[in-house]
Amino acid sequence: MAVPFIDLKRFEPGFMDRWMEKVRHVTENTMFVGGPVVADLEKRLAEVTGAPAAVGCANGTDALQLALRVAGVGPGDRVLIPDATFWATFEAVVNVGAKPVTVDIDMTDLQMDFDLFRKAVDEYAPKAVLLVHLYGWCTARLDDFREFCAARRIPLIEDGAQCFGVTWKGRAIYADAWMATTSFYPAKVFGSCGDAGAVFCSSKELADRTRLHGNHGRVTHYLHGVIGWNSRMAGLDAAWLDLCLDYFDARMASRVEAAARYREAFARMGNVKYVAPPEGCGENGYLVATLMDPARRPAIEAKLKEQGIGFGNTYPSAMSEQPGARGWSAGHVGGDNARVLGKSILNPPLFAYITPAEQDEVVAALKAAMA
Numbered sequence: 619m620a621v622p623f624i625d626l627k628r629f630e631p632g633f634m635d636r637w638m639e640k641v642r643h644v645t646e647n648t649m650f651v652g653g654p655v656v657a658d659l660e661k662r663l664a665e666v667t668g669a670p671a672a673v674g675c676a677n678g679t680d681a682l683q684l685a686l687r688v689a690g691v692g693p694g695d696r697v698l699i700p701d702a703t704f705w706a707t708f709e710a711v712v713n714v715g716a717k718p719v720t721v722d723i724d725m726t727d728l729q730m731d732f733d734l735f736r737k738a739v740d741e742y743a744p745k746a747v748l749l750v751h752l753y754g755w756c757t758a759r760l761d762d763f764r765e766f767c768a769a770r771r772i773p774l775i776e777d778g779a780q781c782f783g784v785t786w787k788g789r790a791i792y793a794d795a796w797m798a799t800t801s802f803y804p805a806k807v808f809g810s811c812g813d814a815g816a817v818f819c820s821s822k823e824l825a826d827r828t829r830l831h832g833n834h835g836r837v838t839h840y841l842h843g844v845i846g847w848n849s850r851m852a853g854l855d856a857a858w859l860d861l862c863l864d865y866f867d868a869r870m871a872s873r874v875e876a877a878a879r880y881r882e883a884f885a886r887m888g889n890v891k892y893v894a895p896p897e898g899c900g901e902n903g904y905l906v907a908t909l910m911d912p913a914r915r916p917a918i919e920a921k922l923k924e925q926g927i928g929f930g931n932t933y934p935s936a937m938s939e940q941p942g943a944r945g946w947s948a949g950h951v952g953g954d955n956a957r958v959l960g961k962s963i964l965n966p967p968l969f970a971y972i973t974p975a976e977q978d979e980v981v982a983a984l985k986a987a988m989a
């Protein structure tokens with residue numbers, strides 16, 4: 619049986635009918651951009667996450683750029699980012715005129731290394747820090763990052779594109795961030811039917827400034843207070859996300875259960891290295907991270923492909939080795955863990971409602987490929 623890396627079509631009974639009703643409602647009322655459907659979603663996002671305020675926007679990359687602009691980051695500034703992340707984290711810093719400094723990762727949780735981060739703060743005096751919660755969990759040192767940045771008055775923006783649903787010490791991770799962002803790209807754990815994103819803010823004032831930047835700096839319809847741009851959320855995306863919130867707990871539970879099932883199987887196999895979320899962090903089942911011997915990974919992948927088993931390499935290259943980073947990076951702190959991770963990482967299929975039979979197929983194929 620072939621198993622895809624991701625399958626977004628496993629809708630619950632009745633879901634499609636409810637969605638068609640929503641499409642009709644949005645269309646008949648021409649709620650195409652912004653409006654009450656987006657405002658209602660923002661309210662609900664704040665309620666379910668416990669964040670003081672949430673602002674919808676066009677995508678997760680814009681969410682980062684909005685947060686950076688609100689944090690006052692601009693030309694000449696340096697921003698720390700982890701060396702292992704999606705390219706959008708790097709791009710967002712450059713797009714607001716600043717330069718990223720890449721910081722290597724801690725191989726125990728695959729997130730930015732806290733000790734190297736402290737060294738980077740001393741060496742580069744960054745204007746802000748972008749901490750990424752990669753793979754559907756977070757760093758074991760989250761409290762340390764937050765406390766350190768608060769004490770030094772360095773704006774800490776948490777790139778939570780992959781962590782909707784993730785908890786830290788029992789609370790939604792967005793709830794206690796100064797500013798956090800998310801992406802609703804369809805393949806995320808909480809994805810939309812198009813591109814969309816949000817910024818979670820610790821105060822109404824930050825939310826107002828975020829909204830201002832994402833809507834042409836509008837104070838009133840034709841009065842523009844700052845140079846912003848258009849990063850408004852579409853009504854259909856808001857309607858889809860509102861509907862999917864009703865199903866979110868079940869979808870996430872299925873992913874979390876599947877992630878645990880994989881890890882149990884890999885532990886039984888004995889020869890598959892994997893990294894699990896740190897204690898204190900409740901994952902959302904976005905990705906399972908296995909670490910292959912880089913020399914053997916291509917052959918293992920070829921065998922999985924022969925069996926019709928999908929897989930991911932999230933992400934195959936560190937930021938510091940991307941060709942597009944040349945000329946834009948202000949420096950790198952630490953070693954090459956992120957680069958090695960890129961050559962080792964292999965993510966098995968994982969999506970809401972993957973079946974135990976499908977997972978057994980994946981595990982059997984991996985066992986054969988690694989023999």
Ligand SMILES: Cc1ncc(COP(=O)(O)O)c(C=O)c1O
Pocket residue numbers: 677678679680703704706707750777779780800801802803813814815
């Ligand atoms: C860590 C991270 N940051 C930022 C983004 C950008 O989000 P979007 O694709 O919605 O612009 C993504 C999405 O893939 C991501 O994974």
